[in-house]
Amino acid sequence: MLYSLFQAAAARAPERIAIWHNSRSISYHALDARIRSVSARLNELGVARGTKVATCVDSRPETLVLYYAIARLGAQLISLDTNSTRAELEQVLLRCSPALVVAEGRYREDLRAALASLPEPAMLISEGSEPHSLADLFREGPSPSVEAKRAPEVGPFHITFTSGSTGRPKGIVVSQRALCQRIGAWIARAELSAADEHLCALTLSHAVGPQYAAFPALSSGGSVHLMDPLMITPQRVLRYLSERRITHFAALPYFYQLMTTVPNVEAFDLSALRVAMSVAAPLPEETARAFFAKFGVTLNNGYGLSESGIVIADLTQRTAPRDATIGTPQPGVEIRLLSDGSSPSRSDAAEGEIAVRSQTLADRYFSDDDGPLLRDGWLHTGDVARRDSEGRYHIVGRLSQFINVAGSKAMPLEIEQVIAQIDGVREVAVIGVPDPRTTQKVAAFVVGDVELSAERVLQHCREKLAAFKVPAYVEFLSELPKSSLGKILKTQLRSNSERG
Amino acid sequence: MSATPVNAEPPAHIEILCAVLREQFPDKVGSLPLSPETRLRDEISLDSLDLLTLAAVIENHYGRAVLDEQTNPNVFATVGSFSRHLAALSTERVDS
Numbered sequence: 300m301l302y303s304l305f306q307a308a309a310a311r312a313p314e315r316i317a318i319w320h321n322s323r324s325i326s327y328h329a330l331d332a333r334i335r336s337v338s339a340r341l342n343e344l345g346v347a348r349g350t351k352v353a354t355c356v357d358s359r360p361e362t363l364v365l366y367y368a369i370a371r372l373g374a375q376l377i378s379l380d381t382n383s384t385r386a387e388l389e390q391v392l393l394r395c396s397p398a399l400v401v402a403e404g405r406y407r408e409d410l411r412a413a414l415a416s417l418p419e420p421a422m423l424i425s426e427g428s429e430p431h432s433l434a435d436l437f438r439e440g441p442s443p444s445v446e447a448k449r450a451p452e453v454g455p456f457h458i459t460f461t462s463g464s465t466g467r468p469k470g471i472v473v474s475q476r477a478l479c480q481r482i483g484a485w486i487a488r489a490e491l492s493a494a495d496e497h498l499c500a501l502t503l504s505h506a507v508g509p510q511y512a513a514f515p516a517l518s519s520g521g522s523v524h525l526m527d528p529l530m531i532t533p534q535r536v537l538r539y540l541s542e543r544r545i546t547h548f549a550a551l552p553y554f555y556q557l558m559t560t561v562p563n564v565e566a567f568d569l570s571a572l573r574v575a576m577s578v579a580a581p582l583p584e585e586t587a588r589a590f591f592a593k594f595g596v597t598l599n600n601g602y603g604l605s606e607s608g609i610v611i612a613d614l615t616q617r618t619a620p621r622d623a624t625i626g627t628p629q630p631g632v633e634i635r636l637l638s639d640g641s642s643p644s645r646s647d648a649a650e651g652e653i654a655v656r657s658q659t660l661a662d663r664y665f666s667d668d669d670g671p672l673l674r675d676g677w678l679h680t681g682d683v684a685r686r687d688s689e690g691r692y693h694i695v696g697r698l699s700q701f702i703n704v705a706g707s708k709a710m711p712l713e714i715e716q717v718i719a720q721i722d723g724v725r726e727v728a729v730i731g732v733p734d735p736r737t738t739q740k741v742a743a744f745v746v747g748d749v750e751l752s753a754e755r756v757l758q759h760c761r762e763k764l765a766a767f768k769v770p771a772y773v774e775f776l777s778e779l780p781k782s783s784l785g786k787i788l789k790t791q792l793r794s795n796s797e798r799g
Numbered sequence: 800m801s802a803t804p805v806n807a808e809p810p811a812h813i814e815i816l817c818a819v820l821r822e823q824f825p826d827k828v829g830s831l832p833l834s835p836e837t838r839l840r841d842e843i844s845l846d847s848l849d850l851l852t853l854a855a856v857i858e859n860h861y862g863r864a865v866l867d868e869q870t871n872p873n874v875f876a877t878v879g880s881f882s883r884h885l886a887a888l889s890t891e892r893v894d895s
Contacts (some may be wrong), residue, residue: 321868533866
């Protein structure tokens with residue numbers, strides 16, 4: 300199914316450029332030929348329907364060739380996070396026991412050591428590895444004599460493991476069918492066509508880069524421009540967006556925030572940019588406003604998990620952001636807001652935990668130990684939202700992040716948004732810390748200008764918030780601890796505050 | 800700030816870089832002496848978001864993109880490699 304979507308796009312415009320990478324380009328026709336030859340080589344190595352192939356590869360055209368080749372054989376793709384430490388790689392490999400691992404040369408020694416401890420032997424294809432090297436696998440030129448048999452593209456396909464920042468990584472299994480539903484829904488919602496130019500500067504080793512940047516582009520006949528996520532800078536990206544007339548782009552909120560600090564932006568013309576998605580973390584309203592003021596482009600907020608795909612999105616274009624809405628449900632997605640553990644089939648509150656039912660949902664967690672993915676067919680996300688009178692959704696917080704102050708529930712996000720309004724505040728994170736008297740109290744960690752005082756923060760909070768939500772203490776940091784995806788690591792703040 | 804070695808890196812660039820490092824990452828740099836050999840990841844423990852922040856601040860200072868498709872990914876290896884890259888950029892024609 301994934302490969303069929305690509306093949307249909309390739310048949311419509313074989314000479315259209317499919318991928319740009321630095322100054323290299325490859326047409327749909329040539330890309331298809333490379334996918335066929337890599338799938339034939341993989342097939343010769345024993346990869347067939349259901350085979351687990353783990354990858355640890357950079358954002359380059361060969362990676363997409365490899366992913367499509369695995370899909371074409373009906374095999375399973377376990378994309379390992381290229382930011383992983385050796386211990387994390389070992390942990391994931393031990394849990395999923397792949398038959399084959401394809402990895403960039405710099406992971407070769409770490410992976411070799413990890414693979415040696417697996418109960419079943421696995422083959423490693425890497426730079427200079429024997430008997431099969433990465434160069435052999437991706438070698439250009441005629442396909443092997445025997446065309447690989449195409450297997451039905453059904454069953455589990457893309458498996459990603461959530462980053463190990465909090466305990467054991469959790470594997471999420473997305474079937475070919477669910478993946479194609481995600482791609483189809485995104486193409487429809489973002490109105491993608493063969494005229495689109497996509498800049499993908501998200502890693503292809505997580506779920507969101509391939510599923511929401513590369514695959515939709517290559518399923519709708521557009522061109523995808525790959526840029527190494529470790530080599531992006533605000534001015535480089537602005538220049539690229541401007542010069543290459545990019546129409547679809549996705550980045551973390553933090554990257555957009557950095558883009559708003561660039562001086563003299565008159566040289567950059569973002570008039571072609573139709574969709575600028577903010578992914579992986581909540582988009583601060585201030586960032587959306589500042590970005591619009593500077594570039595005249597509305598940042599498109601959205602909500603999704605690796606378990607669900609993007610299920611709520613705001614595709615508003617060219618209008619000043621009114622608020623921090625995440626938008627409206629994607630076509631075909633049912634959303635219920637659950638208050639106090641009510642059942643999604645029976646209730647839908649104006650505010651409550653988001654429950655999702657959709658064809659885009661993952662099939663299951665990789666291990667049964669991680670529990671069932673769905674309850675009565677619904678994914679309970681643990682995130683709390685409210686719906687406004689126009690049917691638009693707004694994230695309020697996370698269930699588990701409620702701060703319980705003497706029985707009153709404070710939502711960190713609400714307090715963070717209030718503190719972020721203060722001049723001189725660059726970043727803020729609010730957590731609950733234990734308090735013998737009130738169960739928990741509110742603690743705020745602020746990154747801001749030197750002249751900013753705790754008293755100024757508290758004064759503003761007292762003006763805007765109920766007393767129980769006003770932080771019991773404010774601490775200034777030079778930066779907030781973040782995961783490789785840019786998510787603030789609140790667990791780390793919590794343990795630091797307990798130690799301190 | 801540490802003394803500039805005799806086989807001098809261009810002082811302007813390395814000094815700007817060291818000043819930005821101290822200003823942006825005071826907790827990580829601390830009292831660490833910075834030299835051209837100081838490794839950004841291993842010694843100062845800059846992660847990928849720190850390097851992005853560093854590049855953004857430097858870009859805003861120089862008023863131009865500091866990385867492009869020809870840039871060697873090892874440019875962030877050490878204080879010296881990054882400042883040599885900045886020196887090369889500043890002598891390059893801007894119309895490239």
